[in-house]
Amino acid sequence: MTETTLALLGSFSPRMQAAIGLAGLLLLSYVAQAVAQYLLLHMVPRIRERMDVRWARVVWHDQVLRRLARVVPSLVMQAGIGAVPHLDPVAFAVIRNLAVALTVLQLVRTLNALLDAVLLEQAPGGAPTGTRSIKSYVQLGKLALTLVGAIVIVAVLIDRSPLILLSGLGAMSAVLMLVFKDTILSFTAGVQLSSNDMLRVGDWIEMPQVGADGDVVDIALHTVKVQNWDKTITTIPTWRLMSESYRNWRGMSESGGRRIKRTLRLDTTTVRFLSDEDIDRLSRITLLAPYLAHKREAVQATNAALGEDAAAPANLRRLTNLGTFRAYVQAYLRAHPGIHQGMTLMVRALEPTAEGVPLELYCFTATTAWVQYEAIQGDIFDHLIAVLPEFDLRMYQSPTGGDIRAGLQRAAMQ
Structure with missing residues (x-):
């Protein structure tokens, strides 16, 4: 100055x-x-x-x-x-x-x-990624910094050493444990989820008890946010993911194939043996030709070995329309471009019930995308239902009102 x-x-x-x-x-x-x-x-x-x-x-x-x-x-x-x-x-x-x-x-x-x-x-821009989330650790670090900063600020304002306040907090440990109970539980659960790679941002999970079915969009210290398929958001306390069970579909997504496990229920009364004319007619189907040629030779060889006993119709070995249809479905799936050929592929007849004979398809699509998966599955069953009359088979269906009216009308006409 x-x-x-x-x-x-x-x-x-x-x-x-x-x-x-x-x-x-x-x-x-x-x-x-x-x-x-x-x-x-x-x-x-x-x-x-x-x-x-x-x-x-x-x-x-x-x-x-x-x-x-x-x-x-x-x-x-x-x-x-x-x-x-x-x-x-x-x-x-x-x-x-x-x-x-x-x-x-x-x-x-x-x-x-x-x-x-x-x-x-x-995650640039806050966008979810397929990697492990560190948000819970960041939030815990911010919480710890805030607590330490608050202690230091109070100590400075009252002109006392921070150690005095820390000693007082030690005496209040029971109260602090009660206040921060959810934080402690959530942090422990978050560490276990991350260290065991049980949950990532982007995973599709199902947790019916809390109404969650969709993609994980955020993993925080206290909560995990799931965006359901109807675009609603379900918020789950982090500790519940360790104390309760949930389904993670990440394994399916990473495998490259999604399972189809669905049955066709066939009317039992339509199951019968095939005649020679039926076999000749079905042999014109490209997918069935190798199967029928092999089976025809095997049946003829077996019947020839029976000799005189083959005269009895019950002793003859014959092909059925159900078994032939099962072979057709197997060949159709093997030739389908949307089916993953490196995974389990099986067509099996289950135990007959009052609702017919269940024919189960067990295979995997070559894609895990939901829309494509449903399209492939729909195309397959559309085709199989439409081709059933070629084998003289019929889907089982409970009588409808129209069936009952038609039956009553026929009975009245007689």
Whole structure:
């Protein structure tokens, strides 16, 4: 300061000098913040873009730099508070403690922004990824930083050592355990889910007890969000995923094939032996020709070995329309381009019931996409139902009102 300025200040009262000094220091602190923010947000990003490395995008993220610039005013206040003339010792201590508390607060916010930047770098734009989520760890780190920062700030404001507060918290451990029970349970569950690779963002899971059936879109410390197929969101406490069972379809997605396990219920009264004319007619079907040629030779050889006993019709070995249809379905699936040929493929007749003979198809599609899967499955069963009359078979169907009316009309006409 010049002699004229000092002389001018000397003409004021001590309290006025202290007030002017504090105002000047406050103005200087915010000027310093503006300068620091300009330098950090205009020069550092250029260096970050030139480097183009992952750690630079995290450490020098815009939000981190903006929060870091806000640390400067409190630092200036701490450094310059001793130069304010005629400042009361009590006011000096209060302002200094407030400046230190603000410094701690802004540092905690800066570190929290750094953790957020780590999370954004894992999934740019917040979009879900197929990798393991670290959001629960980030949230736990932010919670720990906030608790430590709160303890330090309170200790600074009351001008006591943080160890005194920590010793008091130790005595309140039972209360803290009760307050943070869900946090502790959720963190433990999150660690187990992540370490055992039981759940990832993007997995399709089913948890009927909570109404969840869809893709995992977010894994946080306390909750897991599932976007159901109707676009609703189900929020599940993280600890429930360890204490209760759920189905994860990731294995199906990674295998490259999705299972078809469905039955055709055939009317038992339509099952019969094939005549020679039937065999000749069905042999014109390309998929059945090799099967029927092989079976015809095997049947003739067996009947020839029976000799005289073959004269009895019950002793003859003959082909049935049901067995031939089962062979056709097997050949049809083997030739279908939408069926995965490297996985289990089986057509089997199950135990007959009051609703007919169940013919089960067990195979896998060559895609796991839901729309394509349903299209392939629909095409297969459309074709098989339509081709049943070629084998003189009929689907089992309970009588409808139309069937009953038609029967009554025929009976009335007779």
